[in-house]
Amino acid sequence: MITKKDYFLISIVGALIGLLALPVLQNIKLFSTGLTFAKAAIIVVGLAIFANIALWVAALIARVIPVIMEIAKFAAIGGLNTLLDLGVLNVLILLTGVATGYGYALFKGISFIVANINSYFWNKYWTFGSQSAASAKEVAEFFAVSVIGFAINIGVASLIVNFIGAPAGMLAARWANVGAIVATLASLVWNFIGYKVIVFKKDTVVQA
Numbered sequence: 001m002i003t004k005k006d007y008f009l010i011s012i013v014g015a016l017i018g019l020l021a022l023p024v025l026q027n028i029k030l031f032s033t034g035l036t037f038a039k040a041a042i043i044v045v046g047l048a049i050f051a052n053i054a055l056w057v058a059a060l061i062a063r064v065i066p067v068i069m070e071i072a073k074f075a076a077i078g079g080l081n082t083l084l085d086l087g088v089l090n091v092l093i094l095l096t097g098v099a100t101g102y103g104y105a106l107f108k109g110i111s112f113i114v115a116n117i118n119s120y121f122w123n124k125y126w127t128f129g130s131q132s133a134a135s136a137k138e139v140a141e142f143f144a145v146s147v148i149g150f151a152i153n154i155g156v157a158s159l160i161v162n163f164i165g166a167p168a169g170m171l172a173a174r175w176a177n178v179g180a181i182v183a184t185l186a187s188l189v190w191n192f193i194g195y196k197v198i199v200f201k202k203d204t205v206v207q208a
Contacts, residue, residue, distance in 0.1 A: 002055065002056075002069070007052055007055065010054075010055045011052060013051055013080050014048035014049070014050060014051030014076075015044050015045075016083070017079050017083045018043045018044030018046070019044055020080075020084055020086070021043060022035060022043070023090045023091055023094065024083070024087060024090045026094075027173050029171070054076070055073075070127060070196070071192070073126055073127040074127045074195075077122040078188045080122070081116070081119050082181070085112055085114070085180065086181075088107075088110065089107055089108060089177075089180060090173075092110065099172040099176045101162065105154065105158050108154060108158070108183075109150075109154060112150055112153055113150075116150070119146070120146075123195055124142075124200060128196065138199060142195070145198055145199060148190060149188075149190050152186050152187045153187040156186050156187075157179040159179075160175075160183070
């Protein structure tokens with residue numbers, strides 16, 4: 001059953017996604033007039049509200065298909081990790097002006113690792129409802145699954161950015177984010193299966 005704690009946590013997740021989206025939006029120059037405080041506030045509050053609505057809808061569906069709640073939570077944390085990944089990536093790009101080549105691959109690796117550490121704690125204690133303390137074996141399994149996801153993530157991102165390259169007229173920084181998003185989606189599918197079946201299998205609590 002969905003609880004007040006779930007709504008509180010999803011509000012935090014939604015707000016964090018909004019905050020982490022700000023450097024991304026600034027870097028890709030989505031707003032021609034710039035990212036004002038008012039626009040930033042609307043993005044952060046709007047995403048927090050949207051996250052609550054999405055979780056409520058998932059709870060309704062979960063009455064029939066219980067695993068949907070796990071998928072919804074995983075998707076929310078996946079969104080948070082994606083924006084954390086992109087946020088760190090874009091801060092590094094903004095600081096250095098490097099958006100291609102080996103520098104980009106290095107930045108993508110750093111941002112992915114930061115997001116992955118965040119992923120472990122959220123998925124263990126919220127998505128899959130583990131009640132146990134973290135163990136060396138579990139952490140090792142988590143990172144083993146994540147290393148494969150990492151390889152998928154880096155490989156896909158680098159393929160899109162460094163080998164396919166940005167279409168004519170598109171900013172390199174914007175294409176770098178396209179590569180990061182596609183790579184994240186590919187690795188998320190693998191990660192959900194790996195975390196659920198291998199890492200948190202015994203501790204998983206399916207909520208209706």
